[in-house]
Amino acid sequence: MSRSVCVKMQLNIDTFMEHPGKRFPVDVSLNAGRATSMSENVTFLEDVTVRGEAYVQLTTLYLDTEIHTVVEQPCRRCLEPVREEVEVSERFRIEIPEGESSIDLISRILGFITAALDPHPLCRPDCRGLCPVCGINLNEHPDHVCREEDEDDHVRLRDFFK
Ligand SMILES: [Zn+2]
Ligand SMILES: [Zn+2]
Structure with a gap:
């Protein structure tokens, strides 16, 4: 009953809104190919999974998450692909647009991952x-x-x- 319904990283917040302050589990994932097509210079080798808890307070959605995925970026010197595992915890604070019953997490999560990545990766220190x-x-x-x-x-x- 308390599970949030999430399709393509669209977080349905109806239930959250009805129970302000109550924490609900969040478990969403984004297809690796879709994530890749929405990012520049980053190839996602695994689906992006976002697990954690969320609750609503007034007009703000709080999201405590563990984000996991594996990505590949070109080495800044030799352009060979560099594999990087992403394992980060992050708390998002999202203002809920008036009248909305769901929140699109895709751009926020992808933006966060991109910012967390090494902007100039090396395949090895002595490349x-x-x-x-x-x-x-x-x-x-x-x-x-x-x-x-x-x-x-x-x-x-x-x-x-x-
Ligand atoms: Zn040469
Ligand atoms: Zn290199």
Whole structure:
């Protein structure tokens, strides 16, 4: 009876409104593909799950949640995908728009996850990145030296400064 009805992260708050201050369990999830399509530069490998409790006080919805998902972002140097597990607790305070009986959590939850992520992830601390000339991955080709047209001058200059 007290379970909240949630479809696609739409939180139905009718029951909450009828019982101000009473805590109700929340258990919603968002499909990984949908989350990916709504985010920039972030690929969701697992569905976003949001579990916790919620209650209404006057015109505010309080949501104590544990958010879990797994995402992938490009490494800032070599662009290889970097996997990151997201496991965060957060308390949301949402003003309920007048006359609304449900709250859309998607943009809030996704916005929160995006903000919690490392904005410039590295695949490993010593990632060598890409060759600035030809773009080859220097992690996979550590001995790579780029051949340029005026190669000889460059080599001589480099040797000179050693
Ligand atoms: Zn990298
Ligand atoms: Zn190169």
